[in-house]
Amino acid sequence: MSFLSELWEFLKERKKFWLLPIIVMMVLFGGLLVLSQGSAVAPFIYTIF
Amino acid sequence: MRILGLSAFYHDSAAALIEDGQVVAAAQEERFTRKKHDSNFPIHALEYCLDAAATGLDGVDYVAFYDKPFLKFERLLETYLAFAPRGFASFRMAMPVWLREKLFQKDLLGKKLTAMAPDFDCKSKLLFSEHHLSHAASAFFPSPFEEAVVLTMDGVGEWTTTSVAIGKGRDLKVVKEIHFPHSLGLLYSAITYYTGFRVNSGEYKVMGLAPYGEPKYTQALLDNVIDLKPDGSFRLDQSYFDYCTGLRMTSEKFNRLFGRPARQPDKDLLDQFHMDMAASVQKVTEEAMLRLTRSLAGEYGIPNLCLAGGVALNCVGNGHVLRDGAFKNLWIQPAAGDAGGALGAALAACHLHLHLDRPRPVTPGKDAMRGSYLGPAFAQDDIERRLTKAGARFQVLDEARVIDSVAGALADGKAVGWMQGRMEFGPRALGGRSILGDPRSPTMQKTLNLKVKYRESFRPFAPSVRREDVADWFELDADSPYMLLVDGVKESKRREMTAEEQALFGIDKLNVPRSEIPAVTHVDYSARIQTVHADTHPRYHALLSRFKDLTGCPVLVNTSFNVRGEPIVCTPEDAFHCFMGTELDVLAVGDCLLLKDEQDPSLKTDYKSAFELD
Incomplete structure (x- = not known):
């Protein structure tokens, strides 16, 4: 829960509420990817980390 | 007052401890675990720092982390959104790592710290500093200057890739920034990749290779790839790169411009082309550094310059900046890469967040890094x-x-x-x-x-x-x-x-x-x-x-x-x-x-x- 409240505070601070639906969609979609994968290990690509 | 700085989870994890504003100890985790560029939570480096100050975590007033994970996630999402539907492969790689680990770094840090000291109150004692502010703080606060222009350049932090800050006494204000995806560090990393070296550790090899080549592709880079302005600010034409959406640094268009694909280190030998390419990107980097420092010297009229960020490890470029003389004095943070962010985060917390009523002691001509001999010694x-x-x-x-x-x-x-x-x-x-x-x-x-x-x-x-x-x-x-x-x-x-x-x-x-x-x-x-x-x-x-x-x-x-x-x-x-x-x-x-x-x-x-x- 503290994570969600911090995320909300972050969006408020950055005035980026428009990111919220995108975050929800991406998290859902990303969640599917997590579930469909065995490992979270990815090769080192500079900018995605 | 003791403040512990940490950098972790990307590359070169490190810990640093300051006591009443003075650097007491700092070390990289890789030295203890014997794993190069170790990115894990720096538990060994942290324990060493506490030992050096003869204290435990309960004797530490604040812990400062060197960047802000949410801001980085914001950059990631906005970048994917800007390029969608391209970038799905990269998205598919990045999301599991972020959703499982990186988004919850605060919790992870909290768990690690409370495992060491159950009474440690993460809510009030765990602070986060922006990546480039950490670099700038690591460059200015230990410097021998009362006042200085602070220039930080690296691959990318959260959004920032280049920042200018003005430091005076115990104050440090960021005044200008260049944002992702326009990055001098990423341009250098792209050529590192293109010449067949490992991104994020092979850059120094490109710098060492440059003297064998002729900078014959400098103009092609300046005409097509990087729009370098007279004041040193720049934009990269993203059509030549693939780091925003792909799993490579350079694109097919980049290959076409220079007439061949990226070198595959296990198959292709290094030849004169790669040396000329190394010399060319080195020349572009030096030119950008010189334009930036000249314009900053003219704009602010301060004779002192501090540098940090990975690009500040380009010692050939640094030598040019010093000889150019736009700034009379130059000081570079010895741990200019991300390890130094641990020290910078602690210093930023001390001087900028907590506003302790204590002057920052400055000895002209003598910095506060103790020769950078800050790691373990043995009796x-x-x-x-x-x-x-x-x-x-x-x-x-x-x-x-x-x-x-x-x-x-x-x-x-x-x-x-x-x-x-x-x-x-x-x-x-x-x-x-x-x-x-x-x-x-x-x-x-x-x-x-x-x-x-x-x-x-x-x-x-x-x-x-x-x-x-x-x-x-x-x-x-x-x-x-x-x-x-x-x-x-x-x-x-x-x-x-x-x-x-x-x-x-x-x-x-x-x-x-x-x-x-x-x-x-x-x-x-x-x-x-x-x-x-x-x-x-x-x-x-x-x-x-x-x-x-x-x-x-x-x-x-x-x-x-x-x-x-x-x-x-x-x-x-x-x-x-x-x-x-x-x-x-x-x-x-x-x-x-x-x-x-x-x-x-x-x-x-x-x-x-x-x-x-x-």
């Missing part, structure tokens, strides 16, 4: 106990005899392992954990490369020289205690190469004696200089003095105490194992002197394949 009895346990055979001498013996061995052409005092913080070995050799020897370069470092490098070694002698041997006459400035070997010490020698390439050209100190002279007569100061490392300074008495030369080859792919040694045991696994002749650890001939041959190990190639 003499502890060294003897550890070496004995490891099976070493050694003599214990007094300091003068250690120096005398080592200087004599060096003058005889021996390769010496030198572990003295505290370990260095930052990527360079500065005489605390170094392999030393005689720079006058025309074979030293080859010997150290093949018998000790196990590599065939096109880069020469770096020289250490007494500060008072630097101007006699090099064109530099300034402090360079952290080996972050490149300048020429003095004209009078050079030897012109013949036309046939000029035509040689790579290691063959490097093996041509080009000066009185060939082992540290690059093919363009440049050298990456470390000035040694009696007040920060008296024993190393005394060794150089004794070597000068014996040979007339106050310069030594100084390369990091490790083999290819291995982190620099930390403990006496690490030093002994590296000594036994290589063809080092002599090892000096504190007052203990070890000769290879006297060691038990059964303790020799196959060391060179123990570490993955960097």
Whole structure:
């Protein structure tokens, strides 16, 4: 829960509420990817980390 | 007041501890875990820092982390959104890692810290600093300046890739930023990738390769790839890159512009094209650094410049900035990469967040990094106990005899392992954990490369020289205690190469004696200089003095105490194992002197394949 409240505070601070639906969609979609994968290990690509 | 700074989870995890604004201890995690660029939570470095201050985590007032994960996630999402539907492959790679781990870094940090001290209150004591503010703080607060322009440049932090801040007293304000995806560091990394080296660790190889090439693609880069403005600000044409959406750094369009694909290190040999490409990106980087620093000097009228961020490890560029003279004084944070962010986060928390009512002490001409000797040291009895346990055979001498013996061995052409005092913080070995050799020897370069470092490098070694002698041997006459400035070997010490020698390439050209100190002279007569100061490392300074008495030369080859792919040694045991696994002749650890001939041959190990190639 503290994570969600911090995320909300972050969006408020950055005035980026428009990111919220995108975050929800991406998290859902990303969640599917997590579930469909065995490992979270990815090769080192500079900018995605 | 004690503040602990941490950097972790990307690369080069580190911890740093400051006490009442003074740097007490700092170290990179890789030195303890023996895993190069270790990105895990720096538990060992953290424990060392607490030990150095004789306290526990409950004795620490605040913990500061060096960047802000949510901001980074925001950049990631907005970048994917901007390029969608391209970038799905990258998205698919990144999301699981973020959703499982990286988004919850605060929780993870909290768990790690409360495991060490159950009463540690993360809510009030755990602080986060922005990535480039951490770099800027690490560059300004330990600097010897009351007021300075602070320029940070790297690959990317959260959004920022280049920032300008103005530091005054204990205040530091960011005044300008350039944002992702426009990044000087990423341009350099892209060419590192394109020339077949590993991104994020091979950049220094590109810098070392550049003197073999002609910068014949500079104009093509400036005309197409980077729009470099007169004030040094820049934009990268993203159609030439693939790092926003793909799993490569450069795109097909980049390949078409330069007429060939990226070099595959396991298949394609390095050739003149790659050297010309390295020289070209080096030239563009230098030009950007010079334009930036000139315009900042003109705009702010402050004579002092501080640098940090990965690009500030480009010591060739730094040398140009110093010689250009737009700023009268230059100071560069020795741990300019992300490890130094740990120190910067702690300093930013101390000076900018907590507003402690205490002035920042500044000693003109003397920085607060203590020579960057901020890592572990070992007491003499502890060294003897550890070496004995490891099976070493050694003599214990007094300091003068250690120096005398080592200087004599060096003058005889021996390769010496030198572990003295505290370990260095930052990527360079500065005489605390170094392999030393005689720079006058025309074979030293080859010997150290093949018998000790196990590599065939096109880069020469770096020289250490007494500060008072630097101007006699090099064109530099300034402090360079952290080996972050490149300048020429003095004209009078050079030897012109013949036309046939000029035509040689790579290691063959490097093996041509080009000066009185060939082992540290690059093919363009440049050298990456470390000035040694009696007040920060008296024993190393005394060794150089004794070597000068014996040979007339106050310069030594100084390369990091490790083999290819291995982190620099930390403990006496690490030093002994590296000594036994290589063809080092002599090892000096504190007052203990070890000769290879006297060691038990059964303790020799196959060391060179123990570490993955960097």
